[in-house]
Amino acid sequence: MxxxxxxxxxxxxxxxxxxxxxxxxxxxxxxxxxxxxxxxxxxxxxxxxxAGTKSPSGFAWRAAMAQKDLQFTPGTLIVAKGSTVAFPNLDKVRHSIYSFSKIAKFEIDLYGRDQTRAQRFAIAGTAALGCNIHDAMRGYVRVVDTPYAxxxxxxxxxxxxxxxxxxxxxxxxxxxxxxxxxxxxxxxxxxxxxxxxxxxxxx
The missing domain is CATH 2.60.40 (Immunoglobulin-like)
Structure with a gap:
């Protein structure tokens, strides 16, 4: 090759x-x-x-980002435009999630261990995530409009x-x-x- x-x-x-x-x-x-x-x-x-491309929806990207060991896991998540991302809390402490990013401005209130919240991402680009309780936590959702990513x-x-x-x-x-x-x-x-x-x- x-x-x-x-x-x-x-x-x-x-x-x-x-x-x-x-x-x-x-x-x-x-x-x-x-x-x-x-x-x-x-x-x-x-x-x-x-020449254009088919929609990336339905491709095998895992639309979930966990909160574990006081970190977003994975630190960067790739999803297709229009995906709904699940945010399971696997820690013993409560977490919140917020983003002030251009493609997605939202805030999810505090929730506890083994609970899950979700957010839809309708625009391509990057959403930077944080937690109001744990300032060191940083995560990124990269929303793409191509299956080749x-x-x-x-x-x-x-x-x-x-x-x-x-x-x-x-x-x-x-x-x-x-x-x-x-x-x-x-x-x-x-x-x-x-x-x-x-x-x-x-x-």
């Missing part, structure tokens, strides 16, 4: 570099690294074909399958990415012989 690498461009200081390894269409591999070349884990990568692993890599060949927009999001809405977008052609290099910085 032929793979070629490229680096994601970005002008703002302090943003990790990213490069895409395009495996012969219809699959693609994306790796995100910082300016020292170290992998960035839990960056969300989305590919949106220019996933988080990078410990090696900063994500593999996306069944990506149509052709022109596409690639979006990389991470809470530490210094850019509007913590995301950057660029154009690419998802083909087996794609070869382009860009240089970036992440904070």
């Amino acid at each position: 032929k793979r070629v690498a490229f680096f994601l461009p970005f002008l703002a200081a302090g943003i990790p570099a990213a490069h895409l390894l395009a495996a012969g269409s219809p699959s693609a591999r994306v790796q995100v690294v910082d300016e020292r070349g170290l992998p960035v884990r839990d960056a969300v990568v989305e590919i949106t074909p220019a 996933a988080k990078t692993n410990a090696n900063g890599i994500v593999d996306l399958s069944d990506v149509p060949s052709g022109k596409a927009t690639i979006t990389v999001w991470h809470p530490r990415l210094r850019a509007p809405a913590n995301e950057t977008n660029f154009d690419a052609s998802v083909t087996a012989d794609f070869s382009r290099k860009y240089t970036v910085k992440l904070r």
